[in-house]
Amino acid sequence: MSNTTLKNFKNLAQLFRDSVQTHQNEKSFLTKNSKGIFDGPTYGELYNDALSLASYLIENCGLKPQENVGLIADNRLEWILTDLAVLFSGAADVPRGSDATIKDMEYILSHADCRIVFIENSSVFKKLNSIQNKLKNIEYVILMDGTPDIYKEQKVLSFRKILEEGQTLSKDKVLARIDQIEPEDLLTLIYTSGTTGDPKGVMLTHTNVLSQIRNIPLELTKDEKILSILPVWHIFERIFEIISITFGCKTYYTNIRALKEDLQIVKPTFMASAPRLWESIFQGIQSKVQGMKGISKLLFIAALKTNRIRYNHVSVLKNLKLKLIPESFFLSVFKKIDSFLILSFVILPAKLLDGIVLKKVRQATGGHLKASVSGGGALPLHVDELFNAIGIPVLEGYGLTETSPILSMRTPEQLIVGTVGKIFPQTEIRILDIVTGKDIYPGPNPFGKKGELIVRGPQVMKGYYKNPEATEKIFQDGWFKTGDLGLMTANSYLKIVGRIKETIVLSNGENLEPVPIEAKLQESPLIESCMVVGQDKKFPGVLIVPSLENLKQYGNDLNSICKNPEVKTLIRTEISKMISDQNGFKSFERIGGFSLLDRSWEKGEELTAKLSLKRFVITEKYSKQIDRIYENGK
Structure with a gap:
């Protein structure tokens, strides 16, 4: 689906409806069955089930447009079905993982005025049931997995049963609602962690998320296999769910315990990841090297060293090396000549050792991984350098829940280690001096100087739900204050150097x-x-x-x-x-x-x-x- 085509949709439901018609026979979201084999519905089947679930919610639960629906569950097929059903109904979901604390569940479901809530299993139900006297609004509890129990003297509904009942209902009301959703209507309400106070509900609209799909610099096709491991209720992972539907990709749900095995089974071409995953793999490589002996250890160390040198000097020749301040023409030429000479000595041993040693490391990810987009935190430089040198491109991105989330991202063609890539189209940034508040970027000498990053663009949230004070505090004359310290490199890439409140x-x-x-x-x-x-x-x-x-x-x-x-x-x-x-x-x-x-x-x-x-x-x-x-x- 081209960016030109994407411009024709005013809401995400229309985009999905159109995409499903194109990819209706392709497999969509897959999970392991009882035999350990990945399987799941086609996009056509997924779409019909979502319409059925939406019909039940409208007809039997009285779900209204722009109503908030609780969704407390982890990565699974029922999650995406619920998400789509709420979307097609013109409502907004309020997602959280099954590890949500009782305190967070009480605050979020009350604050968001949830009348309907989907929960994953009996464990989540026990937490919900323990605070039922504090949740006055909840009328319907829908259980995805397990035996329905009693909640407020009313039986909990079975997800499978209401899906079956919904299949017998007319879909006319759902289909009509899809075209009635306005661009600025609420799509989802995501509550921040709230480690220093009550969580804040981030209001993201259809416009916010559609801007991400239109501007994300990835060329994906229906043949992509995307492994889903990050919590799906986070907007970063969720954007990749939306991308999957947009381009007809296959998404495979896994978890950290099964990741090693599932990488070999799925052989993914793409995945969203967090820095901690790569840090963990890095530590595993270190442990493996320490446990090696003799020629094996020497070969492994030599492979890592020569390929890091190779990658470093290839980056210089391709103008893909981090430059904090502008370089003179003569210095740039000198560096390239130096890199060319070093590269001429190291290229052959690096390639030879890559084939003998590092190819096996890449096989650990399935051997077909084109790239992984890393977000949700800063990727340590030594980890960043290592995996890109090994031949596993890690495309670090930057953003926040409040920005839907991506503001900038590296691409395979423009991969400068130590940066978070170029700013997305339609997005403006400013970097302010922390002391004076004056503009560093843009400015007369804007490069290599850190300051507070503020942004403006179509992905920036509508505000915090029922919290005008917090909303007003986070905006400055229409610019969103990220709370991050950033700088602009001389090659016009953004580099994040810390959090103001972490300082x-x-x-x-x-x-x-x-x-x-x-x-x-x-x-x-x-x-x-x-x-x-x-x-x-x-x-x-x-x-x-x-x-x-x-x-x-x-x-x-x-x-x-x-x-x-x-x-x-x-x-x-x-x-x-x-x-x-x-x-x-x-x-x-x-x-x-x-x-x-x-x-x-x-x-x-x-x-x-x-x-x-x-x-x-x-x-x-x-x-x-x-x-x-x-x-x-x-």
Whole structure:
């Protein structure tokens, strides 16, 4: 479907209806059956089932246009069916994962005025049932999987049963509603994590999401196989669900436990991913190298080294190297001559070792992966460089839930490591000096200077639901304040360097960005996770979860490892070596102390669903360990 064709639709339901007619015989969303084989409906069958479900909601539940419908479930066929049924009804869904806390469920379903709610299983039902006296609006609970129970003296509805009943109903009302949906009508209401307060409901419209589909710089066809692993209720993963329907791709639902096996079964050509996935694979490669011996280890290390050199110098020759400030013509020519000479020596051994060693690494992803788009957090530079050098293109993108989400994205043809690509068409950005508020970009000397990133474009949300104060606070004269620190490179690519609220201000007034320090430390095979602390302190400290896998010779569990004096010495030496002048860190960025933690960080606890750090939660939870860092001094 061309961008010209996409311009003819005023809402997402019309786009889907048209796309399904084109791809009705293609398989759509597939899950593993009881035999472990991926299977699922064609697009034609998916469309008819969605119409049937929508008919039931309208006729039997009285679903009205622009009503909010709760959807608490993870990646599965019933999720996308519910999403489409609510969409075709002219309503908006309010999605959340099955790991939603009772507190979040209570707040979100009440705040969004949900009268109808779809839930995944009996586990979610138990949480919902425990707060039924606080959810006054809910009239219908629809269970996707499990045995229906009683909710407020009324039987919970079975998803399969209402789908069957809906197939006998007329589809006329649904079809009429599709054409009545206006571009600025609410499509979805996504609540942010709310780690420092109540979640805020991000209102995304049909216009917001259609702009993403029109402007995303990917050439996809119906032959693509897309592996779905990120939480589908996040807008980043959901955009790829929408892209699948738009272009008739096949989407395969998997999870982190089955990922290794499913990569081999599906052999995907594309997938959305989060930085934590690539960090995990990177750590796996490190562990594998450490466990190797003799010629195998030498070959693997040589393959990685020569291909990183090859990739680096090919990038220089193709003008795909990060440039923070403009270079003179003569310097540019000199660098290219230098790269050409180095490349002439390394190209043959790099290709030979690639065929012997790195081809096997690529096979671990199925061997057909054209690229993976990484979002939901910053991709550490060492991880970024490694996978692109190996031949697994990682296209880092940038955006927020409030921007539907993508504002910029790298492409296979314009892949500059260390950046998040070029700004999307129809999108404007400004970079403001944090102190003065004046424009750095655009400006007379706009390159290489960091500041607050603000944006304006068709993907920017309508506002926060029933929260005009928060909406007004986040907008500045029509520009959305991202809260991120960014800079524009000399080759006109955006680079994100941190979050304003993540910035640590030391007692001497120095501003410190924790992310680059954390990224460097996590290059170490001894460190599983870490978080830099030090707000209003004399020096930065760091909380560290040691790597059980790579330190098991010092203890059987993390508790014994953390108590081992040798481990503390090893970690202290590692920190000093990595956060040093030689690696580009300033004196005030040197780590003055650390604390070892005897349990791994988990999703829903210290980590968000996207596996990024919940800094506020970690700071509160490990306050005693942080205090100990500063009690001991340097």
